[in-house]
Amino acid sequence: MKKICCLFLILILSLFLNGCSDDDDSTTVSGAGDTKTATAPAATEYSQKATFTSYGTRNGGRQAWRIPGKGPSFGKQIKVVFSNGHTVYVKNTSKNYRESDGFVFKPGIGPNGHGASNTGTAHGGVYLHAPYGNRSKQVTFYFNR
Numbered sequence: 001m002k003k004i005c006c007l008f009l010i011l012i013l014s015l016f017l018n019g020c021s022d023d024d025d026s027t028t029v030s031g032a033g034d035t036k037t038a039t040a041p042a043a044t045e046y047s048q049k050a051t052f053t054s055y056g057t058r059n060g061g062r063q064a065w066r067i068p069g070k071g072p073s074f075g076k077q078i079k080v081v082f083s084n085g086h087t088v089y090v091k092n093t094s095k096n097y098r099e100s101d102g103f104v105f106k107p108g109i110g111p112n113g114h115g116a117s118n119t120g121t122a123h124g125g126v127y128l129h130a131p132y133g134n135r136s137k138q139v140t141f142y143f144n145r
Contacts, residue, residue, distance in 0.1 A: 048142070048143055050074075050143075051138055051140045054139070060102060060132060062130050064130075066121070067125050070109055079143070081142065086134055096118075096119055101131035102132035107119050
């Protein structure tokens with residue numbers, strides 16, 4: 001288990017030091033003015049969690065994360081909690097998910113490219129943007145595998 005943790009730490013550190021932006025953030029958000037009503041799953045539905053540190057600000061001054069592991073490796077859905085308490089529920093970790101506040105989740109599946117339906121990322125894992133104005137440096141995923 002220690003070897004896995006060490007490898008995971010080395011991977012995160014190497015991704016952090018890499019430092020280039022790979023997010024295609026030119027896609028428009030549909031329904032930006034729509035009001036959303038989401039039913040949040042109970043906290044007890046998540047048996048695992050993982051916390052990640054931002055590698056800095058990117059497109060639009062938002063904090064960004066390159067998270068090792070493709071979206072589905074965290075289960076079918078995840079709860080994303082920023083260190084300031086802002087919470088987002090990603091109901092399908094196999095698809096891109098964006099909110100009108102600037103939140104972006106790309107699952108890292110397939111080749112890297114542009115467009116709303118392209119789910120690939122340059123590092124081959126989840127790419128995440130905090131909402132505009134959210135200065136959180138850490139984010140925690142709550143999930144079931």
